[in-house]
Amino acid sequence: MLFFRSEADLNAWLQAKGxxxxxxxxxxxxxxxxxxxxxxxxxxxxxxxxxxxxxxIFREVGLVSxxxx
Amino acid sequence: MIELPEQTLWDIRAFVYHHFGDTIHAPSLDETAVRFALTxxxxxxxxxxxxxxxxxxxxxxxxxxxxxxxxxxxxxTFRVHANGKTYFANCAWDSLGIPAALHVDAxxxxxxxQSGEPVTLQIxxxxxxxxxxxxxxxxxxxxxxxxxxFT
Numbered sequence: 001m002l003f004f005r006s007e008a009d010l011n012a013w014l015q016a017k018g019x020x021x022x023x024x025x026x027x028x029x030x031x032x033x034x035x036x037x038x039x040x041x042x043x044x045x046x047x048x049x050x051x052x053x054x055x056x057i058f059r060e061v062g063l064v065s066x067x068x069x
Numbered sequence: 070m071i072e073l074p075e076q077t078l079w080d081i082r083a084f085v086y087h088h089f090g091d092t093i094h095a096p097s098l099d100e101t102a103v104r105f106a107l108t109x110x111x112x113x114x115x116x117x118x119x120x121x122x123x124x125x126x127x128x129x130x131x132x133x134x135x136x137x138x139x140x141x142x143x144x145x146t147f148r149v150h151a152n153g154k155t156y157f158a159n160c161a162w163d164s165l166g167i168p169a170a171l172h173v174d175a176x177x178x179x180x181x182x183q184s185g186e187p188v189t190l191q192i193x194x195x196x197x198x199x200x201x202x203x204x205x206x207x208x209x210x211x212x213x214x215x216x217x218x219f220t
Binding site for chain 1: 079080082083086087090122123124138139160161162163165166167168169170171172179180181182183184186188190192195196197199200201202203204205206207208209210211
């Protein structure tokens with residue numbers, strides 16, 4: 001997961017690497033995802049999460065395309 | 070592989086994470102062995118078990134912790150200034166994951182992967198601001214753990 005200053009920078013990077021576009025998030029979306037994904041990571045009771053829980057987090061921040069399945 | 074009690078494994082996971090939080094680095098195998106009064110072989114088995122459960126990830130062929138998301142045990146271009154320390158994140162996502170995990174204000178210092186231009190983000194009181202950037206995820210979710218370092 002990488003930062004790009006513009007869409008043109010992202011497209012140039014994809015072309016140079018020969019990769020196809022994956023999914024692009026805004027900073028706000030990424031922060032929402034980070035808060036939900038990592039808020040309890042330091043807790044001794046955190047033992048990972050189920051696929052259902054992962055899906056719920058993705059849905060909460062609007063990540064619903066096939067990329068996130 | 071030496072089997073250890075489940076609770077010991079999860080206590081070791083928490084110890085590793087708090088060691089990162091306190092020092093920016095993972096504990097060595099010897100530090101973990103001493104902390105839990107284990108032999109080196111027992112600590113190595115615990116590390117292997119937690120690696121296989123994706124609790125953290127070892128450098129291949131070693132018992133050195135490489136990644137405990139969002140923390141990186143090696144220097145990266147994703148720097149997170151918080152708590153008077155500079156943490157290293159594994160990727161753009163993890164650079165916001167560190168303040169989210171530690172529940173602290175932070176300054177993220179990174180670069181655009183194409184232009185090399187600086188990217189700076191600030192986390193204050195649970196809100197993010199800073200550079201106008203987009204974050205690209207290359208690998209679909211179902212393949213994230215095929216090759217975590219590449220992901």
